[in-house]
Amino acid sequence: MTGNYAxxxxxxxxxxxxxxxxxxxxxxxxxxxxxxxxxxxxxxxxNVGNYRRLETAHPTAEFFDVNxxxxxxxRRQAAEAAISDMFRWFDQDNGTVGILDATNTTxxxxxxxxxxxxxxxxxxxxxxxxCDDEDLIMQNIIDVKTTSPDYVGQDPETAxxxxxxxxxxxxxxxxxxxxxxxxxxxxxxxxxxxxxxxxQSYLESRIVYYLMNLHIKPRCIWLSRHGESIYNLEGxxxxxxxLSSRGRxxxxxxxxxxxxxxGDRPLTVWTSTLKRTQQTAKFLPYxxxxxxxxxxxxxxxxxxxxxxxIEERYPEDFAxxxxxxxxxxxxxxxxxxxVVIRLEPIIMELERQENILIxxxxxxxxxxxxxxxxxxxxxxxxxxxxLHTLIKLEPKAYSTEVTKIKADIPAxxxxxxxxxxxxxxxx
Amino acid sequence: MTGNYAxxxxxxxxxxxxxxxxxxxxxxxxxxxxxxxxxxxxxxxxNVGNYRRLETAHPTAEFFDVNxxxxxxxRRQAAEAAISDMFRWFDQDNGTVGILDATNTTxxxxxxxxxxxxxxxxxxxxxxxxCDDEDLIMQNIIDVKTTSPDYVGQDPETAxxxxxxxxxxxxxxxxxxxxxxxxxxxxxxxxxxxxxxxxQSYLESRIVYYLMNLHIKPRCIWLSRHGESIYNLEGxxxxxxxLSSRGRxxxxxxxxxxxxxxGDRPLTVWTSTLKRTQQTAKFLPYxxxxxxxxxxxxxxxxxxxxxxxIEERYPEDFAxxxxxxxxxxxxxxxxxxxVVIRLEPIIMELERQENILIxxxxxxxxxxxxxxxxxxxxxxxxxxxxLHTLIKLEPKAYSTEVTKIKADIPAxxxxxxxxxxxxxxxx
Numbered sequence: 076m077t078g079n080y081a082x083x084x085x086x087x088x089x090x091x092x093x094x095x096x097x098x099x100x101x102x103x104x105x106x107x108x109x110x111x112x113x114x115x116x117x118x119x120x121x122n123v124g125n126y127r128r129l130e131t132a133h134p135t136a137e138f139f140d141v142n143x144x145x146x147x148x149x150r151r152q153a154a155e156a157a158i159s160d161m162f163r164w165f166d167q168d169n170g171t172v173g174i175l176d177a178t179n180t181t182x183x184x185x186x187x188x189x190x191x192x193x194x195x196x197x198x199x200x201x202x203x204x205x206c207d208d209e210d211l212i213m214q215n216i217i218d219v220k221t222t223s224p225d226y227v228g229q230d231p232e233t234a235x236x237x238x239x240x241x242x243x244x245x246x247x248x249x250x251x252x253x254x255x256x257x258x259x260x261x262x263x264x265x266x267x268x269x270x271x272x273x274x275q276s277y278l279e280s281r282i283v284y285y286l287m288n289l290h291i292k293p294r295c296i297w298l299s300r301h302g303e304s305i306y307n308l309e310g311x312x313x314x315x316x317x318l319s320s321r322g323r324x325x326x327x328x329x330x331x332x333x334x335x336x337x338g339d340r341p342l343t344v345w346t347s348t349l350k351r352t353q354q355t356a357k358f359l360p361y362x363x364x365x366x367x368x369x370x371x372x373x374x375x376x377x378x379x380x381x382x383x384x385i386e387e388r389y390p391e392d393f394a395x396x397x398x399x400x401x402x403x404x405x406x407x408x409x410x411x412x413x414v415v416i417r418l419e420p421i422i423m424e425l426e427r428q429e430n431i432l433i434x435x436x437x438x439x440x441x442x443x444x445x446x447x448x449x450x451x452x453x454x455x456x457x458x459x460x461x462l463h464t465l466i467k468l469e470p471k472a473y474s475t476e477v478t479k480i481k482a483d484i485p486a487x488x489x490x491x492x493x494x495x496x497x498x499x500x501x502x
Numbered sequence: 503m504t505g506n507y508a509x510x511x512x513x514x515x516x517x518x519x520x521x522x523x524x525x526x527x528x529x530x531x532x533x534x535x536x537x538x539x540x541x542x543x544x545x546x547x548x549n550v551g552n553y554r555r556l557e558t559a560h561p562t563a564e565f566f567d568v569n570x571x572x573x574x575x576x577r578r579q580a581a582e583a584a585i586s587d588m589f590r591w592f593d594q595d596n597g598t599v600g601i602l603d604a605t606n607t608t609x610x611x612x613x614x615x616x617x618x619x620x621x622x623x624x625x626x627x628x629x630x631x632x633c634d635d636e637d638l639i640m641q642n643i644i645d646v647k648t649t650s651p652d653y654v655g656q657d658p659e660t661a662x663x664x665x666x667x668x669x670x671x672x673x674x675x676x677x678x679x680x681x682x683x684x685x686x687x688x689x690x691x692x693x694x695x696x697x698x699x700x701x702q703s704y705l706e707s708r709i710v711y712y713l714m715n716l717h718i719k720p721r722c723i724w725l726s727r728h729g730e731s732i733y734n735l736e737g738x739x740x741x742x743x744x745l746s747s748r749g750r751x752x753x754x755x756x757x758x759x760x761x762x763x764x765g766d767r768p769l770t771v772w773t774s775t776l777k778r779t780q781q782t783a784k785f786l787p788y789x790x791x792x793x794x795x796x797x798x799x800x801x802x803x804x805x806x807x808x809x810x811x812i813e814e815r816y817p818e819d820f821a822x823x824x825x826x827x828x829x830x831x832x833x834x835x836x837x838x839x840x841v842v843i844r845l846e847p848i849i850m851e852l853e854r855q856e857n858i859l860i861x862x863x864x865x866x867x868x869x870x871x872x873x874x875x876x877x878x879x880x881x882x883x884x885x886x887x888x889l890h891t892l893i894k895l896e897p898k899a900y901s902t903e904v905t906k907i908k909a910d911i912p913a914x915x916x917x918x919x920x921x922x923x924x925x926x927x928x929x
Binding site for chain 2: 255267268269270271272273274277280283284287288424427
């Protein structure tokens with residue numbers, strides 16, 4: 076059994092970013108990589124700037140002047156190196172989605188890339204970020220001047236000025252994508268307008284749908300496991316148990332904990348359909364939605380058993396799960412991979428929404444956390460997520476900040492280390 | 503437990519079609535209604551032409567001349583009646599997605615509708631079908647002259663001529679949607695380019711994703727259950743049994759049966775992950791893909807039981823399932839509604855693809871068939887789908903044609919009528 080809910084991926088996609096500097100191209104490219112990697116689709120970004128810096132580490136704006144022949148030669152050479160590494164990655168490492176992160180602002184440059192790709196029987200998909208939202212551009216300029224290796228060690232004001240001049244050089248030759256015979260997506264002020272041209276494959280349409288749903292307004296996501304449950308006390312997995320008295324105490328304290336972190340921002344609470352998450356969210360004075368997709372990983376035949384029971388009754392399964400916890404599927408139940416696939420609409424909706432608090436279960440929380448924090452699959456099922464703790468995720472331009480807020484209410488630990496034998500949970 | 507994998511829908515959407523006559527607006531509107539209804543989202547189309555015909559049953563092209571004040575008055579009156587019925591439907595029948603099917607080709611007309619909707623606190627979504635593909639337009643003109651009530655009983659050539667003149671009147675005043683402050687989707691030559699502006703809600707984004715994936719090339723879909731299995735012989739449900747000898751005979755004959763119907767068209771075969779569909783498809787000389795989403799409805803605790811066993815051991819469940827088979831969820835298993843939700847990506851991919859043969863299971867086949875044939879939820883779980891039969895679906899402009907091709911191989915009947923007691927299957 077192959078076990079894929081999604082269609083098998085039998086094509087490679089070469090995504091070519093397009094846009095002036097400071098239009099969020101790298102951010103978008105990295106989000107695509109993170110999203111696809113989370114779905115077990117091998118994706119990688121090839122940033123032409125990194126190749127260019129090997130020769131020219133700290134160029135001034137003049138380097139990007141279209142009349143600077145030497146600059147033009149070096150930039151093209153960097154693009155060639157990036158593209159050739161991308162093709163090597165497709166061939167040698169079985170890459171599926173390669174992203175060329177560069178400005179590619181002229182028709183002739185795009186036509187050159189198109190030819191190279193088509194010679195390889197690859198029809199590239201151009202993703203343009205077009206933006207005239209001054210706030211967004213300013214924010215990006217600030218990010219670049221403080222984070223770009225091009226300006227390391229320079230005075231921030233000088234850097235910003237130089238960067239603006241660089242942008243001006245690009246603006247002189249910029250041609251927005253209008254070529255009707257190519258596959259492209261144009262994002263106008265991310266989240267505002269999207270133009271989609273000649274999308275062909277399933278995977279392309281998935282990427283487009285993801286891009287369609289992105290926005291860049293600042294917002295936070297809060298995650299919490301349900302409060303301690305009767306099953307947690309008994310060391311049992313699965314089921315639909317009520318909260319323990321300490322779990323109920325967490326539910327009572329959660330509004331205060333939440334208010335402290337959320338402040339006056341509008342918030343929506345998502346729970347699973349299981350009693351322990353709904354009882355945990357009961358006192359939260361916000362709009363609440365229930366998702367079946369947030370239900371705990373289905374342990375199938377092992378539902379309601381303790382780890383000790385499982386080790387005793389199904390020793391081979393117990394060992395197999397330790398061996399590859401991400402892929403291991405309980406008999407009649409689910410694997411972490413299965414959970415990720417059913418969580419995909421949740422992630423999509425999270426991208427669309429603003430402030431959300433999710434009250435859910437250990438395995439589900441691990442999967443959602445893995446998406447935002449880019450945790451690899453061999454680690455995500457082993458992450459420790461304690462009970463009675465509120466986690467705040469704040470997506471920033473190139474990373475996500477995490478804050479953990481612990482309620483002062485004891486709870487059993489439901490964590491079992493890899494390779495350890497099953498023991499009764501300790502208080 | 504609410505059991506919705508999808509987010510609960512808490513908003514209403516008013517979809518306003520835009521486009522010249524013969525651009526497939528009604529087809530698109532009806533596809534949206536069919537898709538949403540299948541997902542249990544209440545949707546309805548309000549066709550302004552039907553309201554206009556109450557006053558003016560067989561107008562000539564001049565009726566649509568922008569300088570014809572009386573025609574203009576009657577057309578606006580029809581639009582008002584349709585809109586007011588739509589609002590009544592929202593309010594009284596709890597409608598979720600109402601579609602106004604009309605040309606709405608001028609900015610002033612759209613602005614008028616926008617005002618009416620905004621007064622009701624509804625932000626409408628405009629869906630424009632823009633088309634300069636002459637073949638597509640010609641095909642639509644042929645459809646209209648033969649099917650439109652406007653031309654009933656008229657000479658087809660005269661009708662076609664008049665219809666072209668009607669289109670010309672519209673062309674004189676047509677303004678494509680460019681208003682940046684409204685929510686819209688513009689489909690350029692369906693399937694070729696899509697422009698998306700200010701999409702806001704989750705449900706809107708689902709509709710847009712659906713529209714993005716539509717194409718209008720002619721194609722067919724073939725459906726078959728797996729051949730008779732050992733479990734079928736024993737009257738058991740679920741499981742992962744091998745084919746019976748008669749089932750294996752069906753597998754051997756399927757390539758010939760398929761070839762007869764498919765001819766030389768390219769074809770891809772989709773199967774579930776269960777042995778009985780893969781054994782059935784084994785000899786088919788086409789590319790094959792395996793989808794877990796095509797697996798049979800999960801009977802949970804009843805997996806591997808006969809209907810007799812279920813009636814005996816779980817009499818209340820047995821009766822509850824008869825009462826509402828669509829909603830009934832087996833303990834630890836699935837309902838038809840659950841299956842529809844997991845089939846949604848399959849339907850989306852079917853819309854994208856061309857010729858596909860799906861070898862799957864009784865309940866899954868019922869759900870897919872219900873989508874194409876618009877079968878209501880109280881009937882779809884009770885449809886008889888015999889074993890050893892190939893079903894061909896041919897989507898046409900306003901309906902889907904069905905052909906059933908029976909292999910001459912006997913099989914048990916797995917059909918149980920509503921309200922009947924469980925009996926051993928008869929040969």
